Amino acid sequence: MYTFIKIVHMTFAMLSIFGFLGRGILKINESPIVEKKLVRILPHVIDTVLLVSAIILVVMSGLYPWVAPWVGAKVLGLIVYIGLGVVVMRTAKTRQARIIAFALALATAVFILVVAITKPML
Numbered sequence: 754m755y756t757f758i759k760i761v762h763m764t765f766a767m768l769s770i771f772g773f774l775g776r777g778i779l780k781i782n783e784s785p786i787v788e789k790k791l792v793r794i795l796p797h798v799i800d801t802v803l804l805v806s807a808i809i810l811v812v813m814s815g816l817y818p819w820v821a822p823w824v825g826a827k828v829l830g831l832i833v834y835i836g837l838g839v840v841v842m843r844t845a846k847t848r849q850a851r852i853i854a855f856a857l858a859l860a861t862a863v864f865i866l867v868v869a870i871t872k873p874m875l
Contacts, residue, residue, distance in 0.1 A: 755813050762806035766869075768799050770862050777841050777855045781848060822875035823868050830865040834858055 818825030
């Protein structure tokens with residue numbers, strides 16, 4: 754069961770990142786597609802599955818953020834990533850601010866992926 758949940762988690766992590774990549778590009782280019790109902794709702798569904806699978810994996814493995822610092826690093830990275838995503842999709846007033854927040858969000862996603870793969874002893 755753990756392996757199945759881990760596969761779900763990794764799959765939805767990739768869907769989330771690629772979805773953000775696509776929506777961010779659309780938003781930066783002020784495409785009306787980004788306002789379509791499916792484009793606005795689907796990321797929430799994907800991210801909910803991603804978060805629930807993460808919680809299940811943590812509970813099943815006992816790798817809580819205070820037990821495994823790399824899990825804590827992923828959680829902190831996720832908070833930064835979400836904040837930057839809000840800037841990109843909602844609060845940035847200029848295209849330049851949107852681009853900077855988008856680049857930082859993608860860099861944060863890479864950080865989370867690297868931590869997930871390497872599980873460093875922090």
